[in-house]
Each structure stands twice: as C-alpha cells, then as structure tokens.
Amino acid sequence: xxxxxxxxxxxxxxxxxxxxxxxxxxxxxxxxxxxxxxxxxxxxxxxxxxxxxxxxxxxxxxxxxxxxxx
Amino acid sequence: xxxxxxxxxxxxxxxxxxxxxxxxxxxxxxxxxxxxxxxxxxxxxxxxxxxxxxxxxxxxxxxxxxxxxxxxxxxxxxxxxxxxxxxxxxxxxxxxxxxxxxxxxxxxxxxxxxxxxxxxxxxxxxxxxxxxxxxxxxxxxxxxxxxxxxxxxxxxxxxxxxxxxxxxxxxxxxxxxxxxxxxxxxxxxxxxxxxxxxxxxxxxxxxxxxxxxxxxxxxxxxxxxxxxxxxxxxxxxxxxxxxxxxxxxxxxxxxxxxxxxxxxxxxxxxxxxxxxxxxxxxxxxxxxxxxxxxxxxxxxxxxxxxxxxxxxxxxxxxxxxxxxxxxxxxxxxxxxxxxxxxxxxxxxxxxxxxxxxxxxxxxxxxxxxxxxxxxxxxxxxxxxxxxxxxxxxxxxxxxxxxxxxxxxxxxxxxxxxxxxxxxxxxxxxxxxxxxxxxxxxxxxxxxxxxxxxxx
Numbered sequence: 001x002x003x004x005x006x007x008x009x010x011x012x013x014x015x016x017x018x019x020x021x022x023x024x025x026x027x028x029x030x031x032x033x034x035x036x037x038x039x040x041x042x043x044x045x046x047x048x049x050x051x052x053x054x055x056x057x058x059x060x061x062x063x064x065x066x067x068x069x070x
Numbered sequence: 071x072x073x074x075x076x077x078x079x080x081x082x083x084x085x086x087x088x089x090x091x092x093x094x095x096x097x098x099x100x101x102x103x104x105x106x107x108x109x110x111x112x113x114x115x116x117x118x119x120x121x122x123x124x125x126x127x128x129x130x131x132x133x134x135x136x137x138x139x140x141x142x143x144x145x146x147x148x149x150x151x152x153x154x155x156x157x158x159x160x161x162x163x164x165x166x167x168x169x170x171x172x173x174x175x176x177x178x179x180x181x182x183x184x185x186x187x188x189x190x191x192x193x194x195x196x197x198x199x200x201x202x203x204x205x206x207x208x209x210x211x212x213x214x215x216x217x218x219x220x221x222x223x224x225x226x227x228x229x230x231x232x233x234x235x236x237x238x239x240x241x242x243x244x245x246x247x248x249x250x251x252x253x254x255x256x257x258x259x260x261x262x263x264x265x266x267x268x269x270x271x272x273x274x275x276x277x278x279x280x281x282x283x284x285x286x287x288x289x290x291x292x293x294x295x296x297x298x299x300x301x302x303x304x305x306x307x308x309x310x311x312x313x314x315x316x317x318x319x320x321x322x323x324x325x326x327x328x329x330x331x332x333x334x335x336x337x338x339x340x341x342x343x344x345x346x347x348x349x350x351x352x353x354x355x356x357x358x359x360x361x362x363x364x365x366x367x368x369x370x371x372x373x374x375x376x377x378x379x380x381x382x383x384x385x386x387x388x389x390x391x392x393x394x395x396x397x398x399x400x401x402x403x404x405x406x407x408x409x410x411x412x413x414x415x416x417x418x419x420x421x422x423x424x425x426x427x428x429x430x431x432x433x434x435x436x437x438x439x440x441x442x443x444x445x446x447x448x449x450x451x452x453x454x455x456x457x458x459x460x461x462x463x464x465x466x467x468x469x470x471x472x473x474x475x476x477x478x479x480x481x482x483x484x485x486x487x488x489x490x491x492x493x494x495x496x497x498x499x500x501x502x503x504x505x506x507x508x509x510x511x512x513x514x515x516x517x518x519x520x521x522x523x524x525x
Contacts, residue, residue, distance in 0.1 A: 034415075
C-alpha cells in the first residue's frame with residue numbers, strides 16, 4: 001500500500017481528492033497554508049485513494065501521511 | 071511620557087519597538103499566543119499576556135482588553151496585522167488608548183485606493199494617468215482608449231498584487247476584465263476595478279515622512295525599493311542612484327503635500343513609481359512604520375520608532391526639515407525562510423544554528439536565534455540585515471561581507487539569492503527597475519537554491 005506524505009508543515013486549506021478517486025504522479029492532493037502562502041501538494045505515487053487522513057483546518061507536520069492508496 | 075506601551079505585533083518589528091521603548095524609559099507589554107512564548111519579543115518584554123488563540127495578533131477586543139488590564143496607555147501596532155486597520159484605530163480611540171500611528175480617518179482615506187487617488191489629485195499630487203471605479207467593461211474600454219494601451223487593471227480594494235492585470239489591447243480587455251473582477255471579489259469581497267497607465271520598467275521610490283500633532287510635516291529622503299519579487303520587496307537602499315538632490319526635494323515636498331491632505335500624524339511612507347524619463351507618480355501611502363525603515367535611520371541618524379512614540383505622546387518633531395541630511399549609503403536585505411529552488415515555498419522549522427554577522431556598521435534586526443522554531447502560522451521574514459557605508463560601493467562590500475559571515479542552518483533561506491543579486495553587474499551599476507529580479511530569475515541569470523551545501 002502506498003502512502004502520500006506531506007512535504008511541508010502547515011494547515012490544510014483544501015482537500016482536492018476523494019475516496020475512490022484515481023490519482024497519478026503529479027495529481028494535486030491538498031492545498032496547505034504555511035507562513036501566509038498557499039502551497040499545492042502533489043502526489044509522488046499513483047493508485048486509488050483508499051483513505052484520506054486529513055481534513056480542512058488540520059495542522060500537519062512535514063512527513064505525516066495525507067492519504068493511503070491501494 | 072507614556073509609562074507603558076503595549077506592542078500588538080510579533081517578530082523582528084516587536085523587538086525593534088521594545089528597544090525604542092526601553093531607550094525612552096517606557097515599560098513594554100506584549101500579548102502573544104502560546105506558540106510564540108520562546109520568541110525574542112516575548113522574552114524581552116517587561117509584561118506578557120498569553121492567549122491560547124494563535125490569531126490573537128488580529129483580535130482587536132483581546133488587544134484592547136490586555137492594554138486596559140495591564141495599564142498600558144498606548145499601543146504600537148508595528149506593520150502588518152492591524153497596523154493599517156481603521157477599525158482598530160477607532161477601537162483604540164474609543165477606549166481612550168493612544169494608537170502610535172495616524173487617526174482612523176487618515177487610514178481610511180489612504181486605504182481605499184481610488185479614494186486616495188482622488189484626494190491626491192485634488193491636492194496636486196501627480197498620480198498615474200487612470201480612471202475612477204469603472205461601472206462595466208464598456209466604460210473600461212472607453213477609459214483605456216483615453217489613457218492609451220498598455221494599461222493596468224487594478225482592484226480598488228486591492229493589495230499584495232491580487233486583482234491586477236496588464237492589458238495590451240482592447241481584445242485582451244474582454245477576457246481580463248471579468249477575470250480580474252472575479253479575483254478581486256474573492257480576495258477582497260469587492261469587485262470594483264479601475265485602470266492605470268502601465269509604465270515601462272519603472273523604479274519603486276518611496277519617501278519617508280514624519281508628521282507631528284502640531285502640524286509640522288517633514289520628509290527624510292527616499293528609499294529605493296525596486297528589487298522585488300511578486301511585488302514583495304527584497305533589497306532596499308537609501309539614497310537612490312536615480313534621485314538627484316533636486317528630484318529628492320521635489321518628491322519630498324509632494325510627499326509632504328500628500329500627508330497634509332489627509333491630516334496625517336506619525337511616520338508614514340508615500341510610494342511613487344519613477345519612470346525612465348524622471349516622471350514620478352503617486353502609488354499609495356503606507357500609514358505605518360515600514361519593514362525597510364532602518365535604511366532611512368542609517369543615513370539620517372534619526373530613530374524613526376522613537377519619533378513615532380514621541381509624536382503619539384504629542385511632542386513636537388525633534389528635528390526640522392533643514393536639519394535633515396543624507397549621509398553615506400545604507401542597504402538592507404530581507405532574510406526569508408523559504409526554499410528558493412522550489413518556487414520560493416516557505417520553509418518553517420527549527421533553526422539549528424544561527425550565527426549573526428557583526429562588525430562595523432552592521433545591523434541585524436531579528437527575533438530568531440539558534441534553537442528557535444519558526445512557526446508555520448506567520449510570515450516567513452526571519453530578519454533584516456542592514457549596513458551603512460560612506461558610499462554605495464562600501465555599503466555593498468559590507469553587505470556582501472556580512473552575508474558571508476551569516477550562518478543559518480536547519481531551514482532553507484534566501485541568503486544565496488541575495489548574494490547573487492549583490493554581485494550582479496546590472497544591480498551594481500544601479501540599472502534597476504521593479505521587474506529586474508523576475509527578469510533575471512526567468513533568464514536563469516540568478517537561480518534559486520543553496521551554495522556549496524550551505525544557505
């Protein structure tokens with residue numbers, strides 16, 4: 001099972017995927033607000049979204065898991 | 071004098087204000103969220119009010135209450151957060167607290183861009199040829215023809231570069247007008263647009279003014295702030311190579327006129343665009359102390375933050391116009407925690423090593439230190455490195471030397487980018503304009519990243 005990790009610390013501003021969706025390498029996963037900037041995090045993995053670990057407003061640290069793929 | 075001042079801000083500017091207060095014998099209070107308790111401004115303040123809300127720097131009621139409870143007589147808002155919010159100024163006025171800044175009226179006049187343009191035109195201040203608020207696309211077309219293409223579409227409630235489009239032809243306007251309106255609606259909850267003539271490669275030149283409550287207004291020369299990226303200033307200097315003594319007095323007198331037109335009190339900055347032919351146009355007035363104020367302090371010898379406090383207390387300006395002399399050259403670079411190799415995304419985290427540069431005529435305004443954790447909740451400025459030299463050449467060499475001494479580890483910074491700018495031939499020549507840095511980045515003459523494995 002592949003995991004999509006978050007590459008920066010911040011607050012989840014938007015979740016751009018849904019469970020069951022197919023993601024490719026480069027698919028936009030979430031928008032994170034960090035230091036007054038909005039940064040789009042893209043997937044480094046491909047697969048079907050099995051579980052989303054975050055929701056809007058959550059604080060997330062670099063390296064934590066955003067979603068699981070099957 | 072005030073006995074106690076509350077500082078409604080954080081970071082390097084809060085530290086700067088605490089230093090000015092201490093030198094004036096004033097006690098300081100800060101209101102801060104828990105996550106900022108290790109920040110230098112909290113350590114240095116005489117009294118602290120801790121909140122569990124990380125948005126407390128924007129909480130007007132909590133700030134006013136903290137000032138009243140601790141017995142502070144005045145509030146310094148710094149820059150950003152509530153510094154230019156007329157509702158905050160009004161709340162201070164209503165609570166019987168002195169805001170160290172202008173009145174809510176002056177803020178309101180200067181904050182609404184089309185209103186400010188109108189007041190400036192009436193006061194005889196040159197503004198970029200343009201329009202008032204446009205009713206619709208048809209009117210936008212008529213006004214654009216009048217001004218002459220290319221034009222800039224701008225949001226009336228704007229700021230930070232949002233809701234702005236450069237329009238080359240009437241056909242482009244069909245597409246860009248609704249797009250900019252939509253962006254302005256989203257960003258500022260107001261779709262009002264106006265147009266301004268687009269200037270080719272202008273410089274950003276701003277004039278520092280000081281105005282007391284007795285009606286005295288003076289100017290303290292210019293700052294050259296053309297080195298920008300996405301309309302965020304990066305390197306600032308005073309004076310400017312493009313400003314002669316004659317132009318300085320012309321711009322200075324116009325800036326004084328602008329301040330007087332809105333009954334301005336305090337330290338303020340009148341921003342102009344200076345075109346290649348030497349014409350200058352009013353852009354906006356910032357009704358606060360600015361990030362880049364130290365370069366003016368270095369060349370005039372005047373402590374602007376102390377002046378702000380003295381003015382707010384009702385004192386007469388400590389200097390008059392004829393005593394203002396521009397001596398030598400000062401340059402500042404903003405130190406930012408960002409990854410310049412990955413589209414300048416912010417780089418929060420723990421600073422594992424921070425070795426500040428020292429030595430002659432070298433000043434570092436910062437709130438960070440080794441072991442400091444940069445929070446992802448606030449902006450990415452970690453400090454400002456400012457130097458003074460007898461002339462521009464000496465100042466440049468000193469800034470380069472200081473950047474070599476500066477060590478920051480644990481987070482990514484823009485230090486290497488600053489070094490490249492300082493050694494760029496066009497920058498050294500002084501042949502600069504507001505699009506230069508973006509041009510150099512897109513041509514890869516200046517690149518992101520780090521140097522030899524270190525920031």
